[in-house]
Amino acid sequence: MKPVTEKFRDIALDTLNDSKIQANLNALYEGFHSRRIAAGSATHNWEDLREHGRSIREHTVENLDFYIEILEQAVVANGGNFYLASDADEAANYVVELAKSKNVKTVIKSKSMLSEEMSLNSKLEQNNVEPIETDLGEYIIQLADETPFHIIAPAMHKDRSDVADLFSEKLGAAKSSDVNELAGVARSQLREKFFQADMGVTGANFVVAETGTVALVSNEGNGRMCTSMPKIHVAVTGMEKIVPTMNELSTLLRLLIRSATGQWISSYVTTINGPRSSYDEDGPEEFHLVLVDNGRSKLLSDPELREALLCVRCGACMNACPVYRKVGGHSYGWVYPGPIGAIVSPVLTDLKQAKDLPFASSLCGACHEACPVKINIPRMLLHLRRKLSEGDNDLDTQSSSVFERGFMKGFSKIAGNPLLMGFSVKFLRVILLPFSKNGRLKKLPGYLSGWTEYRTFPIPAKVSFRRLWKLKNR
Amino acid sequence: MDQKLKTKFLDRVKNALGRVSDSDFDVKKEQFFTNPEPGYRDAMTDSIENAVNLINEFEGNAQNQGWNTYKVSDVSRAREVLNNILNQIECKSIVCTNEQAVNLMQLDGLLSGRGIDICKMKSDDQINLDPNEKEQYFRSVAKIADVGITGCDFAVAETGTVVVIPKTGVSRLVSLAPPVHVAIVFLGQVVRSLDELFAIRRYQIVSGSKNGYMNLISGPSRSGDIENIMIQGVHGPGDVHLILVEQGLPTE
Amino acid sequence: MKASLFVTCIVDQFYPKIGESTFGILNRLGIEVDFPKGQACCGQPMFNSGYWNDSKPLAKKFLQDFSDSEYIVLPSGSCAAMVSKFYAEILKDEDAALREWEQISPRIFELSDFIFNVLKIDDLNQFVTPNSPSGVLKIAYHQACHALRELNILNQPLTLLGSLSNVELVNFDQEDVCCGFGGTFSVKFPEISGAMLSDKIHALRNSKAEILTSVDSSCLMHIRGGIEKAGDKIKVMHFAEILHDRLG
Numbered sequence: 001m002k003p004v005t006e007k008f009r010d011i012a013l014d015t016l017n018d019s020k021i022q023a024n025l026n027a028l029y030e031g032f033h034s035r036r037i038a039a040g041s042a043t044h045n046w047e048d049l050r051e052h053g054r055s056i057r058e059h060t061v062e063n064l065d066f067y068i069e070i071l072e073q074a075v076v077a078n079g080g081n082f083y084l085a086s087d088a089d090e091a092a093n094y095v096v097e098l099a100k101s102k103n104v105k106t107v108i109k110s111k112s113m114l115s116e117e118m119s120l121n122s123k124l125e126q127n128n129v130e131p132i133e134t135d136l137g138e139y140i141i142q143l144a145d146e147t148p149f150h151i152i153a154p155a156m157h158k159d160r161s162d163v164a165d166l167f168s169e170k171l172g173a174a175k176s177s178d179v180n181e182l183a184g185v186a187r188s189q190l191r192e193k194f195f196q197a198d199m200g201v202t203g204a205n206f207v208v209a210e211t212g213t214v215a216l217v218s219n220e221g222n223g224r225m226c227t228s229m230p231k232i233h234v235a236v237t238g239m240e241k242i243v244p245t246m247n248e249l250s251t252l253l254r255l256l257i258r259s260a261t262g263q264w265i266s267s268y269v270t271t272i273n274g275p276r277s278s279y280d281e282d283g284p285e286e287f288h289l290v291l292v293d294n295g296r297s298k299l300l301s302d303p304e305l306r307e308a309l310l311c312v313r314c315g316a317c318m319n320a321c322p323v324y325r326k327v328g329g330h331s332y333g334w335v336y337p338g339p340i341g342a343i344v345s346p347v348l349t350d351l352k353q354a355k356d357l358p359f360a361s362s363l364c365g366a367c368h369e370a371c372p373v374k375i376n377i378p379r380m381l382l383h384l385r386r387k388l389s390e391g392d393n394d395l396d397t398q399s400s401s402v403f404e405r406g407f408m409k410g411f412s413k414i415a416g417n418p419l420l421m422g423f424s425v426k427f428l429r430v431i432l433l434p435f436s437k438n439g440r441l442k443k444l445p446g447y448l449s450g451w452t453e454y455r456t457f458p459i460p461a462k463v464s465f466r467r468l469w470k471l472k473n474r
Numbered sequence: 475m476d477q478k479l480k481t482k483f484l485d486r487v488k489n490a491l492g493r494v495s496d497s498d499f500d501v502k503k504e505q506f507f508t509n510p511e512p513g514y515r516d517a518m519t520d521s522i523e524n525a526v527n528l529i530n531e532f533e534g535n536a537q538n539q540g541w542n543t544y545k546v547s548d549v550s551r552a553r554e555v556l557n558n559i560l561n562q563i564e565c566k567s568i569v570c571t572n573e574q575a576v577n578l579m580q581l582d583g584l585l586s587g588r589g590i591d592i593c594k595m596k597s598d599d600q601i602n603l604d605p606n607e608k609e610q611y612f613r614s615v616a617k618i619a620d621v622g623i624t625g626c627d628f629a630v631a632e633t634g635t636v637v638v639i640p641k642t643g644v645s646r647l648v649s650l651a652p653p654v655h656v657a658i659v660f661l662g663q664v665v666r667s668l669d670e671l672f673a674i675r676r677y678q679i680v681s682g683s684k685n686g687y688m689n690l691i692s693g694p695s696r697s698g699d700i701e702n703i704m705i706q707g708v709h710g711p712g713d714v715h716l717i718l719v720e721q722g723l724p725t726e
Numbered sequence: 727m728k729a730s731l732f733v734t735c736i737v738d739q740f741y742p743k744i745g746e747s748t749f750g751i752l753n754r755l756g757i758e759v760d761f762p763k764g765q766a767c768c769g770q771p772m773f774n775s776g777y778w779n780d781s782k783p784l785a786k787k788f789l790q791d792f793s794d795s796e797y798i799v800l801p802s803g804s805c806a807a808m809v810s811k812f813y814a815e816i817l818k819d820e821d822a823a824l825r826e827w828e829q830i831s832p833r834i835f836e837l838s839d840f841i842f843n844v845l846k847i848d849d850l851n852q853f854v855t856p857n858s859p860s861g862v863l864k865i866a867y868h869q870a871c872h873a874l875r876e877l878n879i880l881n882q883p884l885t886l887l888g889s890l891s892n893v894e895l896v897n898f899d900q901e902d903v904c905c906g907f908g909g910t911f912s913v914k915f916p917e918i919s920g921a922m923l924s925d926k927i928h929a930l931r932n933s934k935a936e937i938l939t940s941v942d943s944s945c946l947m948h949i950r951g952g953i954e955k956a957g958d959k960i961k962v963m964h965f966a967e968i969l970h971d972r973l974g
Contacts, residue, residue, distance in 0.1 A: 009915075016921050024701070029900060031702050065487045066502050072480075078686060083475050084483040136708055137699035159701055179703050187708055194709070195617055210507060211679045221650060221695040221710025227687075228646040239487070244506060246676035247513065250668035264538065265633040265668075265692045268710065273679060273686030281595055281645040282609055283687060293483060301490035322904045326921045360915055362908025362922075363774065365875035382774070382815070389776030400776070408772050412780035415735065415767035416787055425739045440954065450916025454923055455951025458740050465738045465745035469761050 001116050001147060005333035005345060005354035012327040012360070021157045025325045032152070032319040035262020036370065043258065053255045054373040056248045057310040060209075060240075064300065067209040067242045068291065074212030078274030080287035084239075088294045092118040095201065095234055098288065099129045102232060104198040108190075110218065110226040111135040112203030113151055113313065114236045116335045117294055117348075120201070131201075132193050134222035136186050143170045149329035151336065152260050152315040157328060190222070200226030200284065204237040205313070206252055207289065210245040212273055214289065217257060219267040227272055233284040235272070239291045240300075240309040246271075252312060255372035259314040295348035304383045308343045310373045317377060320370035323361055332357060339367035339377045343384065351387065352399045358384035422464060429460040514677035517670035521628075521662065525722070528631045528664040533718055536634030540693035540706070541716040549578050552658065552719050556623075557584055559715050563654055565620045567591035569612070572643030574726055575625025575658040593619070595645050616647040621654040622711065627688075628674070629659045632667035635692040636716065641685040649691060655711040657691070660723040728758045729840070730795035732788075732809070734802045735767045736943050744943055747966035748801045748837055754853055754973065755845055759799075762791045769816070770808040774909045778816050785813050789826050797844065798834045801966050803873025803942045804909075810834040811876055836873060838941055838965055842882035849889040850973065858974030864896045865968065866935035868926075868949065870942035871904050883941055883965055890972050898933035900925070907948040923952040930960055941965045 004011075015021055040046045060067055068084070075082040085091035091114070099107065107124055109115065109131055121131040121142070133142040137154040141147065143166050148154035155163070163182050167173040173185045202223060206215040214235045216223040227233050243252060249271075257266050276283035299305045318324040318338025329337035333354065334345040342361060346354035358381045367377040383392075389405070391398030414420045435441055440456040443449065451457055463471075521528060533543050544555045556579055560568075568585075570576045572595045581592050593615045603611060616622070624644070628637040636657045640646045649655050665671050675688060695710030706712040729752060737744045752759045768788060769781030788809055792798050800806045810831045817824040841847050865887060873879035888895050906912065906922025926949060930938060938953075940946055943964055950962035963971070 012915075013917055016917055027702060029903070062491070063502065063506070065484055065491060065493060066499060066506075068484060068487065069499065070503070072475075081475075084480055086479075086483055086486070134709070135699070136697045140699070153699055153702065155699055156702065163700055179700050180705050182700060183697060183705050183708050190709065191617075195613070211676065213679070219696050219698075220708040222708075224646070224650050224689065225709055228650065245508075245510075246672045246679070247508075247510075247669075250672045253668060261698070264535070265635060265690070267539075267691070267693050267696055269635075269690035269692075271675070271688045271690075275686075277684040277686060279642050279684045280640055280687070281642065282613070283640065283646060293486065297486045297490040300487065322906070322922050323918055326918050359911070360918065362871070362904050362906060362911045362919070364871035364904035364908065366871075366902075366904065369875055379815075382776070385774070385776030386778050387776070390779060404775075405777070408775065408777040408780045412769070412772055412777070412784065415769070415771075416784050418764060418766055421735075421739075421766065442955075448913060450913055450919075451951075453916055454920030454955065455948060456954040457951060458947065460739050461742050463742065465733050465742035466761070466763060468742055468746065470763070 001119055001335050003334040003345065003349040003353065005349060005357060007333055008331050008356040008360060011333070012331040015328045015331060016326060020159060021328055022326075024156055024159065025328055028319045028325055032261060032315070033370075036259050036316055036319065039258035039262040039264065043254065049251055049255055050372055050374055052251050054310065056243060056252065057312070057373050060242050060244060061300070061306065061309050064239065064242065067244060068239065071207060071209040071212060071242060071291070074210060075274065075289050078212045078287070080212065080274040080289060083288065083290045085290055085292045088118040088292065091236055091290050091292045091294070092120050092123045094290055095120060095236065096123050096127050096129070098232070098234065099124065099199060100127060102198065104129055104232070106130045106132060106193060106197045107199045107201055108193055108197040108226050108230065109133050109138070110200070110202040110216065110223040111138055112201065112236055113335055114203055114238055114292055115201060116148065117292070118236070132190070132197070134190050134194070134226060136183060136220060139186055139190065140166065143167075147330065148335070150315060150318060151313060194225040194229050197230045199232040199234065200230040201234045201236065202226050204235045204241055205256060206243050206249060207237060207241050207291070208244070208246050208249065209242050212289070213246060214272045215249055215253070216270045216272070217253065217266045217268070218270070221268060224268055224270055227270060228283055231284055232286040232288070233272070233275070234288040234290065236290040236292060238296055239293055240296055256312045256314050259316040259370070259372040298347050299344070305343065305347065305380055307375050308340065308380060310375050311340050311344070312373060314372060316370040316372060317367035320366040322364060322366065327360070340375070343377065343380050346384065351384070351397050355388050355399050358388065418466065422467070425460045425464070429462070432459045510673065510677040510680050513673035517665055517673045520670060521665045524666070525662045525664065528666060529659070529661055529718055529720065531631040532629050532634060532659070532664045535631060536716055539634035541634060541714050543716045543718060545718040545720065548721050549719065552717050553579055553584055555717055556656065559656060560585065560621065563620060565590055567593065567615065567619045568621045568623060569593045569616045569619040569648050569652060570623040571595060571625065571645065571648050573625045574723055575660060576623055579623070579658070581623070595643050612645060613647065616645070616651040619652040621656060622648040622650070622652040623656045623658070624649050625658050626663060628671060629664045630668060630671050630690070631664050633692055635690045637671065638689045638691060639685050640687050646687065646689070649689065650710050653707060653711055654713045654715070656715045656717065658717045658719065660719045660721065662722040727756070727796070728760065729797040729799045730792055731759050731761050732765055732792065732798050732800045732805070733761070734800060734805045734943070736947065737801055740947070741943055741964070744801050744964045744966055747964070747970040748799070751837070751966055751969050752799065755841065755847065762795070764791045768805045768808045770805060771909055773808065773812060773816060782816050785816050785827075786823055789823060789830060792830060793826070795833065797840065798830070799837055799840045800834070801837050801941070801943065801964065803836050803870045803877060803879055804944060806834060806836040807872040807876035836877060836879055836941055838883040838886055839877065839879050841886060848885050850886055850969065851889060851891065853973055855974040858972060859892055862892050862894050863972070864894050864934050864936045866896050866898050866901070866930060866933055866938050868905060868938055868940035868945060869902045870940045870945045873941050874902070879941060887939070887968065892972055896934045898935060899929040901929070905945050905949050907945050909944070912948060923948065927952050927956055927958060931958060935960055937961045937963055937968070939963050939965050939968050
């Protein structure tokens with residue numbers, strides 16, 4: 001997906017002014033967010049699971065090179081094909097070339113965020129291969145030619161009338177306001193595709209190194225269809241999704257599913273160890289696992305940002321985030337939105353282009369609290385802010401203005417000197433007093449006018465606390 | 475894959491991790507992977523010793539997950555219940571697996587004279603077809619079948635999950651394609667939690683099992699993708715039934 | 727017992743009454759309060775904006791000014807989080823300063839946390855004076871984010887407020903959600919900040935609250951500003967001011 005991270009402000013503003021999307025975003029608090037909390041409370045050892053989950057992820061990331069080698073051995077021993085793609089283009093090429101070499105006409109796709117990184121659908125189309133999204137939400141946005149709004153519920157910004165209009169326009173379906181009927185349209189459209197498709201492309205929620213297993217979490221059944229019906233199955237995922245053995249799946253699946261939707265368990269969890277064997281009645285004859293870097297090694301190499309690779313892609317952070325619940329997923333301008341997206345999207349694409357993302361947060365910490373593996377997102381946002389403002393160790397990430405840098409330096413000098421500070425604030429009060437009423441300003445000038453758009457601003461007190469103290473303790 | 479590309483990829487990962495040498499591969503292989511057998515044995519023993527409690531716990535959680543459950547004392551009651559379930563549905567054709575739990579239902583006898591097509595994988599009337607034709611035939615039947623009937627390999631009490639491992643006689647489609655799925659679970663098949671299930675499965679795979687696909691089925695197919703309203707039966711079965719038999723599967 | 731007051735910029739320059747109330751409460755609870763007069767800004771605005779080098783001298787100054795303090799009490803959750811937690815990031819490469827900070831950090835407390843966990847007071851009724859107002863005030867507590875999530879401050883102010891017979895704690899919708907201040911966030915992204923604030927004001931309007939309180943004066947400045955702009959009647963008072971008022 002081509003990043004449009006520089007459009008954050010514009011898209012955010014549009015979203016703020018869209019009352020329908022605001023209603024859908026607001027519903028996340030009682031929806032996914034509250035349900036996650038309930039599922040966590042109902043799990044008697046939730047905090048232990050979080051600790052355990054974190055330690056599994058940390059261990060794997062710290063030994064990623066080792067586990068990649070183990071994984072390759074296992075996949076190949078299972079009769080599968082294994083490919084390491086350095087970037088999204090290379091991964092896309094692998095899939096496209098494979099499709100071409102096998103005369104694939106249609107590809108059925110189960111949800112894969114990595115395939116979005118790859119812009120796989122458009123690349124397949126350019127090569128005369130028809131990609132069909134089968135996850136209901138992804139199907140909807142594919143028809144609408146949009147990008148996902150949320151990693152778990154990609155079409156959450158649309159209401160049923162939007163979907164009805166879309167199905168009517170693109171599929172000639174009769175308009176209905178019944179959600180069941182709308183899903184029925186998708187079901188019948190896709191059913192034929194499931195049975196005819198030549199290749200299935202899925203993501204992977206986790207990949208087990210020891211046994212070469214892909215684990216897929218789904219509710220609809222499309223993941224099962226994509227890995228049962230076609231002759232070829234390709235799984236594409238980020239290299240950080242590895243877990244050591246199947247034992248670890250129990251903890252991680254509980255954390256992922258209960259944090260994503262609040263479900264106790266999803267309708268389906270499917271584990272796949274390669275192509276069918278002679279003891280299988282059906283299933284794909286070919287299995288391909290494509291493990292992708294695409295900038296993840298950048299996160300890996302920075303000890304302050306490495307923690308971002310612990311992410312299990314549950315979406316809990318964006319459900320918990322009061323900023324995401326206002327600006328929605330499209331504002332973030334790339335595949336991963338919300339708090340984790342504010343770290344991953346800039347680093348995997350271009351930090352300077354995405355310079356608004358790390359700053360568009362009040363650092364409230366709700367994401368850290370929500371994360372099943374306790375990723376300290378605010379801390380990483382602060383580190384990214386440092387890279388953008390000061391330039392950290394290498395100045396080429398610095399994108400702050402000379403004015404702002406100078407201002408901060410000056411501010412620091414004044415704020416560190418009580419005498420200077422007292423003087424400056426007194427001076428400020430003198431200037432502001434004539435414009436104020438009852439100690440309040442209704443309008444601040446220039447850059448600061450954003451404040452008074454929504455709030456009054458207090459003028460400084462006549463006598464500061466420290467002056468009062470001085471007078472009292474003479 | 476191409477060795478040069480692989481080395482380039484791995485070197486980048488190693489550099490990122492600050493690896494100076496990689497001579498500890500074998501040491502890690504020794505240290506990081508525990509023996510799967512004890513976990514397997516414990517899980518299996520637990521599921522047998524606590525079979526009655528586990529099947530009851532399973533029933534409750536299965537209901538929470540949206541299964542319609544029916545607990546019966548033996549096989550003949552199970553056949554009665556199955557008959558009732560099928561009576562409630564407009565059922566013209568059934569696909570089922572060729573496994574002991576399903577064979578015990580003696581579907582032909584149960585449903586004789588009702589004009590219902592029953593298609594079982596690897597049954598005698600398909601014997602003249604070659605494997606590919608047989609598979610295509612079964613697929614075409616499954617696509618239009620009204621009900622799919624399976625047994626299970628395991629069930630998980632913690633999550634109300636039925637575990638189906640496709641193998642000879644057990645196609646992936648039976649529990650996926652039709653709009654209704656009936657699963658039959660016997661006493662002793664229920665394991666306590668996901669921990670036990672994956673300990674068992676790990677052992678199976680590491681010991682060389684060739685059946686490399688596993689489905690954990692925990693209720694009907696569903697989606698909340700439109701307005702976060704939960705609907706059932708999107709691509710998989712929307713109507714799912716669980717017959718719990720309070721007897722162990724007779725040894726074959 | 728002695729404690730040093732770290733008054734914080736906003737209180738010092740904009741809301742000195744909060745400083746006075748804090749001082750008064752601590753006195754009433756038997757604490758001898760001093761005010762290291764060289765104290766300055768904790769450096770949070772620079773740090774949050776990514777200018778860590780500019781916040782470093784302020785961190786070192788803090789250590790200098792408060793090195794002799796038995797306890798350091800702040801009427802602000804976010805400033806307390808800054809000096810007791812985030813200084814570790816700023817001083818990472820400064821061994822000597824870092825070690826000094828490690829000594830001082832356990833002695834730093836936000837006001838309600840100090841009263842509850844250091845003074846071990848969970849019931850303020852014993853400190854009520856004859857001047858204490860008899861009418862019951864309906865008070866809503868805003869769960870200031872840094873206090874809540876960095877310092878685990880929620881039970882302390884709620885228990886202390888709830889212990890007063892002339893206080894009735896009332897709830898409001900989504901009370902654990904950020905008010906939208908976030909320091910420079912409120913200036914850099916005013917529309918988003920304003921939208922979050924609007925939700926907060928709306929929730930308060932639909933509640934029974936007569937007063938909104940919290941342990942962070944910057945959140946309160948932001949919320950009060952929005953309430954005033956909207957013309958709503960609900961009053962905004964800092965936790966220290968409420969205690970001072972309710973105890974009489």
